Amino acid sequence: xxxxxxxxxxxxxxxxxxxxxxxxxxxxxxxxxxxxxxxxxxxxxxxxxxxxxxxxxxxxxxxxxxxxxxxxxxxxxxxxxxxxxxxxxxxxxxxxxxxxxxxxxxxxxxxxxxxxxxxxxxxxxxxxxxxxxxxxxxxxxxxxxxxxxxxxxxxxxxxxxxxxxxxxxxxxxxxxxxxxxxxxxxxxxxxxxxxxxxxxxxxxxxxxxxxxxxxxxxxxxxxxxxxxxxxxxxxxxxxxxxxxxxxxxxxxxxxx
Numbered sequence: 646x647x648x649x650x651x652x653x654x655x656x657x658x659x660x661x662x663x664x665x666x667x668x669x670x671x672x673x674x675x676x677x678x679x680x681x682x683x684x685x686x687x688x689x690x691x692x693x694x695x696x697x698x699x700x701x702x703x704x705x706x707x708x709x710x711x712x713x714x715x716x717x718x719x720x721x722x723x724x725x726x727x728x729x730x731x732x733x734x735x736x737x738x739x740x741x742x743x744x745x746x747x748x749x750x751x752x753x754x755x756x757x758x759x760x761x762x763x764x765x766x767x768x769x770x771x772x773x774x775x776x777x778x779x780x781x782x783x784x785x786x787x788x789x790x791x792x793x794x795x796x797x798x799x800x801x802x803x804x805x806x807x808x809x810x811x812x813x814x815x816x817x818x819x820x821x822x823x824x825x826x827x828x829x830x831x832x833x834x835x836x837x838x839x840x841x842x843x844x845x846x847x848x849x850x851x852x853x854x855x856x857x858x859x860x861x862x863x864x865x866x867x868x869x870x871x872x873x874x875x876x877x878x879x880x881x882x883x884x885x886x887x888x889x890x891x892x893x894x895x896x897x898x899x900x901x
Contacts (some may be wrong), residue, residue, distance in 0.1 A: 687767060690760050697756045704749045711742040750873050754856030758891055761835060822897045824849065833897055834858070834890045842878045849883060849899055852876045858890040 718735045721728070824831040826849060830840040836855040842848045851860060853875040860877075861868045863885045869877075879886065879899075887896045 687763075690763050690767075694756075694760060697753055697760075700749050700753045700756070704746055704753070707742055707746050707749070711739060711746065714739045714742060754873060757835070757856055761891065822895060823900050824897050825900050831897070833888055833895050834893075837888060837890060839886070839897060839899075845878060845881075847901075848881050849879045849886075850876060851879060851886060855890065858888055860886060860888050862886045 714735055718732065718739065721732055721735070822833065824839045826841050826847065828841070830838045832838045834855060836853075837858060838852050838854075839849050840852070842850040851862075853860075853871045854873055857870065857872055859868055859870050862879050862883045864882075865880065866883075866886075871877075883899050885896055885898045887894060
């Protein structure tokens with residue numbers, strides 16, 4: 646694949662270059678459209694975080710209300726002469742509170758997921774913009790040098806010039822994720838953590854405060870689906886834990 650196709654550059658006309666579906670120009674208009682997209686994503690993240698704080702506050706209030714209803718219900722049932730109609734009413738209120746809590750927790754999980762996806766996309770776009778700025782500038786030099794030539798460069802000649810500037814990239818080896826028992830809390834995903842269990846200095850505690858995620862530990866574990874508020878002290882001798890969240894799977898190796 647030649648350099649132009651690799652960059653997504655489909656048109657070179659004068660000083661205008663089309664890259665990845667957006668047109669960039671030399672001078673003050675360079676990459677402004679893409680920068681606007683990044684700003685828009687950042688604003689949306691702020692909105693998601695604000696909504697999340699409101700939802701968490703509602704969840705706290707609902708849990709307090711639910712606990713109060715449960716206490717009243719327990720008192721009536723233990724008295725032995727409870728009013729059947731009142732018990733039925735309280736049970737209905739308890740069920741409604743639990744359903745509202747579950748719905749709000751799902752909304753929080755969704756807000757977290759959307760915010761994380763946008764944050765990752767901002768990082769990707771920033772890297773792409775930095776690379777595009779550098780390579781558009783290199784192409785512009787070639788174009789400017791040939792503006793006054795009687796005959797423009799052929800595509801083959803253009804590719805030869807650009808190939809000389811194209812660096813060879815070294816492949817990076819995958820990073821092994823590790824948590825050493827006794828170290829501070831380790832976050833494998835935002836709000837999904839490992840830490841040394843209190844009272845069990847040789848064991849690790851897994852905590853999920855992010856949303857729906859699956860977890861399996863080795864040796865001896867089976868896949869467990871977890872949600873917000875889930876915690877588990879892993880068995881002594883656990884060698885590794887594999888967690889899948891938002892379609893991404895990571896494995897952490899436990900070391901002493």
